[in-house]
Amino acid sequence: AQSVTQPDIHITVSEGASLELRCNYSYGATPYLFWYVQSPGQGLQLLLKYFSGDTLVQGIKGFEAEFKRSQSSFNLRKPSVHWSDAAEYFCAVTAYNNDMRFGAGTRLTVKP
Amino acid sequence: DAMVIQNPRYQVTQFGKPVTLSCSQTLNHNVMYWYQQKSSQAPKLLFHYYDKDFNNEADTPDNFQSRRPNTSFCFLDIRSPGLGDAAMYLCATSSLLAGETQYFGPGTRLLVL
Secondary structure, three states: OOEEEOOOOEEEEEOOOOEEEOOEEEOOOOOEEEEEEEOOOOOEEEEEEEOOOOOEEEOHHHOEEEEEHHHOEEEEEEOOOOHHHOEEEEEEEEOOOOOEEEOOOEEEEEEO | OOOEEEEOOEEEEOOOOOEEEEEEEOOOOOEEEEEEEOOOOOOEEEEEEEOOEEEEOOOOOOOEEEEOOOOOEEEEEEOOOOHHHOEEEEEEEEOOOOOOOOEEOOOEEEEEO
């Protein structure tokens, strides 16, 4: 079965600094990979997804992620973080049957 | 805009008093999911429907039931809520295509007194 690991429980960055959130997955075939963001008390909003093709995918709010098969990773990046980016970020993977597995999440704090 | 709607956004119930949470969607998606999310944890899938076919996760307690009367609506029934059932409950939908995105509603926060 597929699984996802997000090694960082909590990350703090200064506003304007770059950001990278790590995600590693385990799955025998080519996975479908997602990044979601969740603000406090809200549902999950899709940032971006990877199905196939170009390994660098662009998402909303200036986020991008790179799929690296050799490292089983799908890290999320943003060149300059805004205070409004403070939230919980979840990496997720699905198999062909749409059984979605989430990582434990990374909480992002943005310092002024 | 097409979307996933959950009502109510906040629900307070008493220990052991049945409660129903509702989800509706305007996306016309075949698949609907219910997740439980406790504080600072990832969402945990409870069950999902492929059209009218109900699929229960192996570790979902019997206390949790679901109904899907039509494509647009899905309900989560908690027959006898315990203190441990206090959580955010998220509804999501997707199409049948492999690897399709799941679209989430805003969630219902359940408090059990």
